[in-house]
Amino acid sequence: MTIRVFLLDDHDIVRRGVRELLESDRRLHVVGECGTATAARRLLPALCPDVAVIDVRLPDGSGVEVCRELRSACPGSRALILTSVDEEEALTAAVLAGASGYLLKDIRAIGLNEAVHAVAAGDVLLTPLRVQEVRREWGDPFPQDRGLARLTGAERLVLGGIARGLTNTEISTHLSLTEEEVRDRVSAILVKLGHSVPRTVIGGHQRPRDLRPLLSRGQAEQAEPMDIEHKTEHLPVYQSLQLLRTAPVGRLAVVIDGEPAIFPVNHVVDRGTIVFRTGAGMKLAAATGTMVAYEADGYDLQTGIAWSVVVTGKARQVRALHEVLDAMDLPVTPWEGNSKPHVVRIEPTTITGRRFHIPAAVREASRQSPPSAEPSHQP
Template sequence: MRVLIVDDDDLMRAGLRAVLSSDDTISVVGEAADGAEAVVLVGEMRPDVVLMDVRMPHLDGIAATRELSEVAPAVRVLILTTFEDDDYVFGALSAGASGFLLKRTRPERLIEAIHTIAAGDSLLSPSVTRTVIDQMAAAAPPDPAAVRRLRGLTARERDVLVLVARGLSNGEIAAELFVEESTIKTHMKRILAKMDLRDRVQAVIVAYETGLIRPGGGGPAREPARPHEAGGQ
């Protein structure tokens, strides 16, 4: 698993490299001190995962993530931030990041997160998920195209999306709906395909933006999202 570390703090980069060296399946293929350097190195090193700081000179983590999502969409970006209320993170998720963690995260949690991201899943730090999604949803008007795609989901797929937006893992959703975890994974693949979404993070954002679930964890607004579909899929 090839990882690129991007941070303008020399000590932080050294610390991250030391942490990742404890996992034999992870290889740190390079380091960058700003977003512009990161974009260049991604083209040269072809990493699987980029650990991306947010506040950096020349090109910040948001702009770098947005550029990478266009020129190297297969690369997964994991944002590492210092503060739970870092407004920059909201933009980074919209720009295509697959998730984020706080820099104070335990080393073993960081390694687990890299494996999760590399496997094609997405990850949001539990302590900041609600704040990020609530503020993002409050700031963004509903996307009519997303609302139309939402109406193409089956009732069970909407149920799964609601639980994903509430922060449940696939295993927890399976227990909630009394099905196998593999079934939930299948539902998620179909949800992403039907709504033309890249990953779980984008699915959560769309769930809030379309009103399927309300900021603050309120109940789903399924009926307003599909007012003429009684007896539909």
């Protein structure tokens, strides 16, 4: 079985070297790489690799945050922290990130590849006793570490969830917070513990920061009333994929003879890709091996919340035996009942999600307007 690996390191030379080491093992396949946290947040949820090798320190953020967001978006993905810092700091970073282990950058090929295989198999390459010591220190009400002493009560609650091995999504549910609030508090924790830099200072430039998520909800409402009827929320990739999973029917857009064509398609989301079945015909010929667009949406009439997700990427027919066998286990129900033996996978290059509120007047009108009647034909 091939293990899909993603590399995140801001040094091209390091990344190239690690890639060569990994690909010396035919059982390992590097499916993607990048050098910034921003690019990783776009690529990782779309790829959902088996193992991500992540550098701690990045020019535009922290690898720890990227790792935590990956765990929420792709629960089946494992991570290894790659670092040149001392082992004590590397251990703390790995525990904060929820990673399965850490690697120092002077590791040799055999050690690197063995670590990736072990983590992919579910092993944790951290000494349990040392992990317990780190977590115990985090729970000390009177910590000796100055960074821990600076944490607020709200941040300590989030740190407690991290110590228990919870993902950001699980912490948000447990503490009744939004995931954005959890991410903001994780960022503050990493800054105070010396594992990141403030988001407001990137590349030497001061950037404005929205402080509303850091306020309590009551304070936020007093600070700035929000026109919720007209607000559009741009969703991160992992939330967009979660919404796609709730709406199995979407629309596939392809080009046929120079003209756009749209087909209704039943799909499933599998490891960050879109999978559907089709027959041998125009749709298969138009989609295979080309760039396509795929869109799905949803609307709740009671709450007035609507959403739309658009995926663009290259579609390819699944032919390899191991992929065909995997696809047979997916709950892909064709749009029409006739034979649809061909499986197509869309590998995203962009995933754009938006959520917004429909104005109350429009909702009320849609409730009251009668369904359009078909014209009657008298004999």
